[in-house]
Amino acid sequence: MASHYEAPIREPLVNGEKSYHDVTVDVAAPVEGRANKQWWIVFSIALAAFLWGVGCIIYTISTGIGVWGLNKTIGWAWDITNFVWWVGIGHAGTLISAVLLLFRQKWRMAVNRSAEAMTIFSVIQAGLFPIIHMGRPWLAYWVLPIPNQFGSLWVNFNSPLLWDVFAISTYLSVSLVFWWTGLLPDFAMIRDRAVKPFQKKIYSLLSFGWTGRAKDWQRFEEVSLVLAGLATPLVLSVHTIVSFDFATSVVAGWHSTIYPPYFVAGAIFSGFAMVLTLLIIMRKVSNLEAYITRVHVEYMNKVILLTGGIVSVAYITEFFIAWYSGSNYEDYTYLSIGAATGPYWWAFWALIICNFIVPQTLWIKKLRRNFAWSFIVSIIINIGMWFERFDIIVINLSKGHLPSSWSMFSPTFVDVGIFIGTIGFFFVLFLLYARTFPVIAQAEVKTILKSSGERYKRLREEGTSLAGAAADQRTALKPVAAKAPSGKTEIDKEKQSQLLNTIGAFDPETDQADDLKKINGIGPVMEKTLNQIGIYKYEQVSKMSENEYDLLDAITGAFPGRAQRDDWAGQAKNLIN
Amino acid sequence: MRVFVKIGIVLGVVALVASCQNKSTPNYQYMPDMYEPVGYETYQETRAFRNGKEGQLPVEGTIARGHKPYDYPNTLEGYNEAKLNLKNPTDSVTAVSEDYLKNGEELFNIYCAVCHGDKGDGQGVLAEREKILGVPSYDDAGRAITEGSVYHVIRYGLNAMGSYANQLNEEERWQVTEYVMTLKEDLENK
Numbered sequence: 001m002a003s004h005y006e007a008p009i010r011e012p013l014v015n016g017e018k019s020y021h022d023v024t025v026d027v028a029a030p031v032e033g034r035a036n037k038q039w040w041i042v043f044s045i046a047l048a049a050f051l052w053g054v055g056c057i058i059y060t061i062s063t064g065i066g067v068w069g070l071n072k073t074i075g076w077a078w079d080i081t082n083f084v085w086w087v088g089i090g091h092a093g094t095l096i097s098a099v100l101l102l103f104r105q106k107w108r109m110a111v112n113r114s115a116e117a118m119t120i121f122s123v124i125q126a127g128l129f130p131i132i133h134m135g136r137p138w139l140a141y142w143v144l145p146i147p148n149q150f151g152s153l154w155v156n157f158n159s160p161l162l163w164d165v166f167a168i169s170t171y172l173s174v175s176l177v178f179w180w181t182g183l184l185p186d187f188a189m190i191r192d193r194a195v196k197p198f199q200k201k202i203y204s205l206l207s208f209g210w211t212g213r214a215k216d217w218q219r220f221e222e223v224s225l226v227l228a229g230l231a232t233p234l235v236l237s238v239h240t241i242v243s244f245d246f247a248t249s250v251v252a253g254w255h256s257t258i259y260p261p262y263f264v265a266g267a268i269f270s271g272f273a274m275v276l277t278l279l280i281i282m283r284k285v286s287n288l289e290a291y292i293t294r295v296h297v298e299y300m301n302k303v304i305l306l307t308g309g310i311v312s313v314a315y316i317t318e319f320f321i322a323w324y325s326g327s328n329y330e331d332y333t334y335l336s337i338g339a340a341t342g343p344y345w346w347a348f349w350a351l352i353i354c355n356f357i358v359p360q361t362l363w364i365k366k367l368r369r370n371f372a373w374s375f376i377v378s379i380i381i382n383i384g385m386w387f388e389r390f391d392i393i394v395i396n397l398s399k400g401h402l403p404s405s406w407s408m409f410s411p412t413f414v415d416v417g418i419f420i421g422t423i424g425f426f427f428v429l430f431l432l433y434a435r436t437f438p439v440i441a442q443a444e445v446k447t448i449l450k451s452s453g454e455r456y457k458r459l460r461e462e463g464t465s466l467a468g469a470a471a472d473q474r475t476a477l478k479p480v481a482a483k484a485p486s487g488k489t490e491i492d493k494e495k496q497s498q499l500l501n502t503i504g505a506f507d508p509e510t511d512q513a514d515d516l517k518k519i520n521g522i523g524p525v526m527e528k529t530l531n532q533i534g535i536y537k538y539e540q541v542s543k544m545s546e547n548e549y550d551l552l553d554a555i556t557g558a559f560p561g562r563a564q565r566d567d568w569a570g571q572a573k574n575l576i577n
Numbered sequence: 578m579r580v581f582v583k584i585g586i587v588l589g590v591v592a593l594v595a596s597c598q599n600k601s602t603p604n605y606q607y608m609p610d611m612y613e614p615v616g617y618e619t620y621q622e623t624r625a626f627r628n629g630k631e632g633q634l635p636v637e638g639t640i641a642r643g644h645k646p647y648d649y650p651n652t653l654e655g656y657n658e659a660k661l662n663l664k665n666p667t668d669s670v671t672a673v674s675e676d677y678l679k680n681g682e683e684l685f686n687i688y689c690a691v692c693h694g695d696k697g698d699g700q701g702v703l704a705e706r707e708k709i710l711g712v713p714s715y716d717d718a719g720r721a722i723t724e725g726s727v728y729h730v731i732r733y734g735l736n737a738m739g740s741y742a743n744q745l746n747e748e749e750r751w752q753v754t755e756y757v758m759t760l761k762e763d764l765e766n767k
Contacts, residue, residue: 138608 053421073407086126092271093119252329253396270385354384521566663725681756697760
C-alpha cells in the first residue's frame, strides 16, 4: 500500500501513464524539434500584423494623435480601452501562478508557465499604449521622479496615471522575475539535453547554472512562495490602480467605488478566457494533451464562471445604484438613452451578451468540459471584455454633464491598426515562446506526478505498491561495477603510474566508483578506458590539470585535447559538490 | 576588476558624447518642441519685412495712446522758444517730491553722469579720461540753462550730445530735468 493518501475522488492531472522521463521528453519536444509549416504561416501572419501595427504607431507619433478618431469630448477611446484590456488579460497569469500557489492548487502546474508568459507578453502590449497615446511620447521619461535641471521638477503623485506607471512597471518586473525563477530548472533540463553546442550555450546562459541541489530547491520553494505572496496583492492592486484612472474622476458613470474589485474580477475573467484560448490550441499543437487535460479546462471554466458572476453582479449593482442614487446624470448614463438604448446600444448589448449571458452556459457540466465550447466561450468573453472597457470609457465620455459637448466616437484605421498590431506582437512573442521555452513547468509537474499522475492513481487504487514504479527503462541507472584494471598491453605503464601519482589511485576495496559518464565528453567507451587506467572517481578526475591531460591523451591516444576542452576536472568538481 | 572596466567604458562613452559640445556654437537640443517662436519676436531678423528687421517704424504723424507730441522743433529757434516757455507739465509744487528727484538722480547717474559728472560740473569719467572734451558745467553763465532748455536738449540732443528720447520717456526726462536744475543750484551756491 502506498503511504500517501490522495482522495480517490480527484481526477488525475497527468494522463497517459507518464513517467518522469516522459514528462521531460514531452516538454522538451517542441523546443528540440523544428517548427513546422503551420507555425511559420501563423508566425508570418502575426509578424505582418505586428509590423503593420509598428507602421501605425510610427505614423501616429510622427504625425500626431489627431490621426486617431479621438475628439475633444472623447479623449480616451481605443487607446485606453486596449490598454485596460491587455492589462486585464495579463492578470490571469499571475493569478494562476501566485494565488493558486498560495491555495495549493496542483492543477495550476500544467498551465502556469504559459499563463505567466501570457501575462508578460500582454503587459508588454499594455505598456505600449500609455506611451503611444501621449501627445509627446518622447518626453515620457518626465513621468519618472528623476532629479533634473528644472530645479528638480518632480511629478505630482496624486494622479492615478502616475500610479499606473509604477503599477505596470512593477507588475511587469515582478512577473518577469517570478516567471524566470520558475524557468531555471526547466532551462537546466533543456541545457542538459541539448546536443547542439549553440543550444547548449544559450540554455546554459538562460538557466543561470542551475544544478538542482537540495539547498537550491529549498530556496527555490521559499522564493516562489515569497514571490507568490508579493504577487497576489500586486495583482489586486495593479488593476485597482488601473480602475482608479476612472473611479477617481468626476465623470458620471466613472466615479464609482465599485470599480476596483469589479475591474480586478473582470481582469481575471478575461485573463482566464485568454489562457483558455491559448492553451486549448497549444495542447493540440504542442502535443500536451496529457498535461493540459479536460480537468484543467473545467477548473479554468469554473474560475471564469465565478469571476463572470462577480462581474455580472457588478453590472447589476451599477444599474441599481444609478437608479437608487437619484442622480440625474448617473441615471441618464445607465438607464435612459445613455447605455442600453443610446447610440452605443450595440456595444452595450454586446457586453451583456458576451459577459453576462454566454458564460452562464458553463454551469452545464457537459459544456464546461467541452474543449470546443470552452474555446468559443473564451473568445466571446474576450470580445465582451473589450466591449466592457470600451463601453465604460466611450459611452460615459460621450454624454457628459453638458449636452453641448455630447459627441460620438468613431475609430480611424490607425486606431484599429495599432490594436491589430498589438495582437500581432503578442502572438509573435507567444509563438516564439512556444518554440523556445519549456511551455510546461516540468519540474513542478514532476512533483505531482506520483500523487496525481494517472498511472500512480491507478496503482494506488489497485492497492499495489508504488515502489519502483517511477523507474523508467530508458533512464534507470545501472550500478557501476568497480572492476580491477584488466591490464591491457597498450597502456604505457610508466605514464600510467605518473598519472595516478598525481591524481591518486583507486582502491577497489574501500572506494566506491563514480559514474564517470555524467561528465560531459565521457561516453561508455571512454569510461571503460579510464577504468582501465585506474580512474574511477570524480575526485581523481577533478585533480587533473594540463600535465595530466597530456598524459591521458598520450595513454589513450584518442581525441587529443578533448578532456581539456570539455574541462573534465571542473565538471568533476561540480559533480563532487 | 571586470566591473571597473565596464564602468570605465560607460564613463568613456559619456565623456565622448559630452565632448561633442562646442562652446562656440549653441549646444545640441533634445526635441526643441517650443524653443523657436512661431510669432515674431521683437528684435528678431525676418524676411517678412522690408529691411529684414522685425521692428518697423510707425507711420509719421500717428499718436500712440498715452503719448503727446512734442511741439518744439529741433532747431535753434525751437531751442530758444523752449528755453523761454517750456515748463514741467507736472504740478511742480506737489508732484516734484523727494521720490521724483530720487528717480531723476538715479536716471542721471546712469545716462548723464558719465560725461557731465555726478555733480553736473562737466567732470564725468569720460571727460576725466579725456575721451570727450568740452563738457560744460551746468552753472555755465553763458548757457544759463532753464528747465525748458534742459528738457529740449534731452529730447533732441545738442551739438556733441545725442538725443536721449530713446532711453528716457517723457516723465523720466522731466525727472532728470528737475534733478539737473537742483544740481545747477548746488553748483551756483557753492
